[in-house]
Amino acid sequence: MNELPEVKVAPPGPRSRELASRLASVESPAFEARRDARAQASRADQGPIVYARGRGSNVVDVDDNRYVDLTAGFGALILGHGPNVALEAARAAEDELVLALGDVYASELKVRACEALAALFPEPGARVMLGLSGADAITCALKTAALATGKVAAVAFEGAYHGLSYGPLAVCGLSPSFREPFAAQLGVPVTFAPYPSRDADDADDADVELDESLSAVRAALARGDAGAVVVEPMLGRGGCVIPPSTFLPALRSLADEAGALLVVDEIWTGMGRTGALVACLDAGVVPDVICLGKGLGGGVPISACIGRAGAMEAWAKHGGSTIHTGTHFGAPPACAAALATLDAVGSSLADRAAEIGARWLEEIAEACAPFERARVRGKGLMIGVQLGDAGEALAVARALLGRGYIVLTGGTRGDTLTLTPPLTVAPELLSAFVPELTAAIERGTA
Numbered sequence: 185m186n187e188l189p190e191v192k193v194a195p196p197g198p199r200s201r202e203l204a205s206r207l208a209s210v211e212s213p214a215f216e217a218r219r220d221a222r223a224q225a226s227r228a229d230q231g232p233i234v235y236a237r238g239r240g241s242n243v244v245d246v247d248d249n250r251y252v253d254l255t256a257g258f259g260a261l262i263l264g265h266g267p268n269v270a271l272e273a274a275r276a277a278e279d280e281l282v283l284a285l286g287d288v289y290a291s292e293l294k295v296r297a298c299e300a301l302a303a304l305f306p307e308p309g310a311r312v313m314l315g316l317s318g319a320d321a322i323t324c325a326l327k328t329a330a331l332a333t334g335k336v337a338a339v340a341f342e343g344a345y346h347g348l349s350y351g352p353l354a355v356c357g358l359s360p361s362f363r364e365p366f367a368a369q370l371g372v373p374v375t376f377a378p379y380p381s382r383d384a385d386d387a388d389d390a391d392v393e394l395d396e397s398l399s400a401v402r403a404a405l406a407r408g409d410a411g412a413v414v415v416e417p418m419l420g421r422g423g424c425v426i427p428p429s430t431f432l433p434a435l436r437s438l439a440d441e442a443g444a445l446l447v448v449d450e451i452w453t454g455m456g457r458t459g460a461l462v463a464c465l466d467a468g469v470v471p472d473v474i475c476l477g478k479g480l481g482g483g484v485p486i487s488a489c490i491g492r493a494g495a496m497e498a499w500a501k502h503g504g505s506t507i508h509t510g511t512h513f514g515a516p517p518a519c520a521a522a523l524a525t526l527d528a529v530g531s532s533l534a535d536r537a538a539e540i541g542a543r544w545l546e547e548i549a550e551a552c553a554p555f556e557r558a559r560v561r562g563k564g565l566m567i568g569v570q571l572g573d574a575g576e577a578l579a580v581a582r583a584l585l586g587r588g589y590i591v592l593t594g595g596t597r598g599d600t601l602t603l604t605p606p607l608t609v610a611p612e613l614l615s616a617f618v619p620e621l622t623a624a625i626e627r628g629t630a
């Protein structure tokens with residue numbers, strides 16, 4: 185379903201309010217505290233809607249409002265809400281076998297999924313370790329780096345997000361407040377380097393940012409204790425920041441010189457989101473480890489850590505007594521979903537994302553040109569609109585919700601609208617969003 189919004193009652197409607205209030209009394213109080221802080225910053229109600237169902241690019245809430253979903257479940261629903269080929273494949277697999285026995289007795293679907301994922305790596309002999317979440321894949325990558333290099337420290341980037349379980353949290357540079365209360369529990373010593381932007385105000389600034397970033401990486405690696413350089417090819421939650429084209433190749437060289445693994449987190453950028461199955465490979469950089477998640481299962485939880493043969497063979501040390509596994513890792517329905525998604529993205533959706541994303545970026549940039557503070561950037565269907573501050577971004581996001589468009593805010597300062605619709609979205613819906621966006625920004629200005 186690719187339909188325009190229909191807002192029947194101002195969101196959140198009464199049923200959403202009632203359910204949200206029940207949830208707030210039983211879930212982590214962090215989320216309500218965050219809503220309160222956001223309401224204060226934006227001077228707008230931040231009460232949540234509650235989803236009832238999703239179809240294609242549409243979400244319907246419990247008050248029967250229909251929205252266009254420009255978030256796709258944090259970027260994971262690349263094929264849209266159901267029905268889609270991944271969910272159908274998962275259901276068919278489930279009818280046969282819900283769970284095999286993980287790393288002890290596999291299913292044929294796990295064999296095929298691992299083969300398909302290993303084949304994404306441009307060198308023979310790549311190995312695959314499956315997980316459920318993006319954080320699982322990053323955990324696996326960090327462990328791989330420690331095993332392969334014997335060095336436990338890591339270099340990561342300010343503004344980067346890699347998940348919130350302990351290993352990924354240690355390398356998560358997005359918000360120090362995610363890390364600080366747990367700092368003593370995080371074992372990985374991490375140096376954070378600044379993440380350079382291709383879209384700095386002028387070319388000289390972009391060069392300075394790149395130099396500063398690479399100098400920080402070089403200095404950290406010179407200490408000799410880092411086994412991994414962990415990087416997103418484009419910051420996702422960090423605000424859709426695209427680095428200069430020489431950034432990833434330079435990291436590749438620096439990691440090689442230092443004997444560290446280059447781990448590329450493609451959990452958000454990969455699976456067609458930025459116009460290629462794997463963004464770094466498209467940019468000509470072969471890392472040691474690629475992490476995929478989010479869109480990989482088309483909505484079904486599955487992630488993968490895909491590593492070059494030479495790095496992954498470290499897992500065979502210790503006679504196999506050091507392993508990384510989990511009860512639900514590699515379950516047949518998830519593997520079936522991944523196979524179906526890989527097929528759909530590889531055969532057409534990545535190209536589609538590149539094409540319709542480029543047009544949408546142009547439309548948004550042109551429409552936002554009169555607003556001097558607005559910065560529009562992105563690649564494929566991962567587009568950021570940076571506004572004046574977090575308060576403005578939240579207020580605009582809220583106004584858009586009222587008009588039937590679901591968007592998230594992100595960026596290190598929370599000032600960026602993050603637009604990541606399903607790759608199957610109808611271009612007409614994207615175009616219809618643009619005047620709503622400018623109207624919402626304008627109302628904020630008035």
Ligand SMILES: Cc1ncc(COP(=O)(O)O)c(C=O)c1O
Nearest residue numbers: 317318319345346347420451452
């Ligand atoms: C780039 C990136 N890496 C890792 C993660 C963590 O994935 P998950 O939330 O599935 O653990 C995310 C989630 O937003 C992400 O954007």
